[in-house]
Amino acid sequence: MPNAERLARIERLIRNRGVVSMATLMEETEMSRATLKRDLEYLRSRLGAPIEYDAADNGYRFAATRDATRLELPGLWLDESELYSLLMAHQLLAGLDEDGLLARHMQPLLERIRHLLGSDADSALLDRVRIVSAMRRPVPSRWFQRVAQALLERRRLHLRYLTRARRETGERDVSPQRLVHYRSTWYLDAWCHRVEGLRRFALDAIEDAGVLDTRARELPLAEVQAAMDAGYGIYAGVRRERRWAVLHFDRTAAQWASREQWHPEQQGRWLDDGRYALRVPYVEDTELVMDILRQGEQVEVVEPAALRRTVRARLAAALAQYGGAPD
Numbered sequence: 001m002p003n004a005e006r007l008a009r010i011e012r013l014i015r016n017r018g019v020v021s022m023a024t025l026m027e028e029t030e031m032s033r034a035t036l037k038r039d040l041e042y043l044r045s046r047l048g049a050p051i052e053y054d055a056a057d058n059g060y061r062f063a064a065t066r067d068a069t070r071l072e073l074p075g076l077w078l079d080e081s082e083l084y085s086l087l088m089a090h091q092l093l094a095g096l097d098e099d100g101l102l103a104r105h106m107q108p109l110l111e112r113i114r115h116l117l118g119s120d121a122d123s124a125l126l127d128r129v130r131i132v133s134a135m136r137r138p139v140p141s142r143w144f145q146r147v148a149q150a151l152l153e154r155r156r157l158h159l160r161y162l163t164r165a166r167r168e169t170g171e172r173d174v175s176p177q178r179l180v181h182y183r184s185t186w187y188l189d190a191w192c193h194r195v196e197g198l199r200r201f202a203l204d205a206i207e208d209a210g211v212l213d214t215r216a217r218e219l220p221l222a223e224v225q226a227a228m229d230a231g232y233g234i235y236a237g238v239r240r241e242r243r244w245a246v247l248h249f250d251r252t253a254a255q256w257a258s259r260e261q262w263h264p265e266q267q268g269r270w271l272d273d274g275r276y277a278l279r280v281p282y283v284e285d286t287e288l289v290m291d292i293l294r295q296g297e298q299v300e301v302v303e304p305a306a307l308r309r310t311v312r313a314r315l316a317a318a319l320a321q322y323g324g325a326p327d
Contacts, residue, residue: 185202
């Protein structure tokens with residue numbers, strides 16, 4: 001693949017000067033005629049740049065198309081990490097539904113990225129990036145598309161939504177504020193006009209969705225973040241006060257816990273005996289309890305007492321499933 005900086009210099013020269021001769025390009029870029037011809041062909045055939053040779057002016061220029069003055073070469077200005085991010089985004093969207101509808105929409109962009117990376121049929125980078133989504137809850141692509149449409153067009157959505165905690169299906173109008181992807185699941189943060197407040201909706205619990213003509217209620221993003229990101233994990237902090245949990249990890253688990261981010265505002269410190277103390281905020285304890293239980297005997301809830309009792313009761317209930325105390 002041609003060097004991205006080299007391609008950028010050619011594109012910039014032609015854009016700024018209008019018409020540039022081969023001799024000038026060779027002088028300005030310090031490249032050979034053969035290299036320049038290859039790069040010009042690459043810009044045209046691979047990146048879709050509307051560059052043409054003008055015999056009257058004996059130089060290269062952009063074709064007089066509607067978008068020629070605003071030419072952007074897809075992916076040309078991206079670094080390696082950004083290209084990987086695009087490929088990862090493709091896999092996330094491709095996993096929304098079996099029909100792969102959104103992935104097909106992205107295919108032209110992916111083809112450009114393949115060309116930019118110089119990938120061939122035997123070693124395409126797309127095939128070498130894998131995202132493992134454990135316990136993924138698939139979302140029908142038609143619901144994802146309607147939610148994304150309403151979000152981008154700033155219009156309201158009418159939802160038929162299953163509230164799993166109550167096992168109830170209800171209908172409501174919402175003003176989308178942002179999409180959230182968390183632990184292999186997609187969520188929508190939205191202003192619910194039925195309860196007049198911010199709520200978080202799991203996209204896989206949507207049973208029907210329609211984009212309305214009504215304009216969405218606009219909320220400052222900072223307000224959405226303050227309300228929805230205060231809790232632990234996916235549980236928002238809009239209805240309860242925050243509390244703080246203190247967890248002690250044993251010397252084995254401490255090696256990993258000291259490097260993990262449980263919450264952006266967490267506080268951690270090493271104890272004298274080699275254990276690790278982690279202090280994290282939470283609003284609802286549901287997800288925090290699940291994460292604590294995954295650690296088994298390698299973590300102890302020190303405070304608050306209510307959280308400690310909840311975890312103890314869950315452990316006792318789990319033990320009862322196996323017939324009480326171990327042999």
